[in-house]
Amino acid sequence: MGESKFIKGVVCGALIGGALTMLDNKTRNAVLYKSKSIGRQIKYYSTNRQELITTIEDQFTKWKSFYEQINSDATYISQKVNEVKEMTPQVKTLLTDTKEAFEQSKEEYKSIVVPETDEHIVKQ
Numbered sequence: 001m002g003e004s005k006f007i008k009g010v011v012c013g014a015l016i017g018g019a020l021t022m023l024d025n026k027t028r029n030a031v032l033y034k035s036k037s038i039g040r041q042i043k044y045y046s047t048n049r050q051e052l053i054t055t056i057e058d059q060f061t062k063w064k065s066f067y068e069q070i071n072s073d074a075t076y077i078s079q080k081v082n083e084v085k086e087m088t089p090q091v092k093t094l095l096t097d098t099k100e101a102f103e104q105s106k107e108e109y110k111s112i113v114v115p116e117t118d119e120h121i122v123k124q
Contacts, residue, residue, distance in 0.1 A: 045052040
């Protein structure tokens with residue numbers, strides 16, 4: 001019961017909104033032009049049905065090709081994401097090992113690199 005009121009309300013709102021937009025001259029002209037264009041296409045394709053079939057088949061082929069390309073791209077991206085997921089633990093391990101190596105040799109580096117001010121103090 002409530003659903004039928006909702007649908008009626010939506011339809012009434014759409015009709016009222018459509019009628020209000022027709023108050024604008026540019027909108028009226030655009031709707032009129034588009035309606036005439038669609039009418040001409042219907043009349044043309046009603047007499048040239050084979051061309052309509054060819055046009056539909058061409059559009060279908062284009063959309064099918066588009067879908068296949070999107071599907072291929074999605075598969076490629078998915079594979080790359082999986083590769084990155086697999087590499088992440090390896091990279092993390094490498095970084096941890098590198099950090100540990102630097103920490104372990106930190107004291108060795110300090111003994112090799114002595115600031116000049118310390119050398120001057122030691123010589124005096």
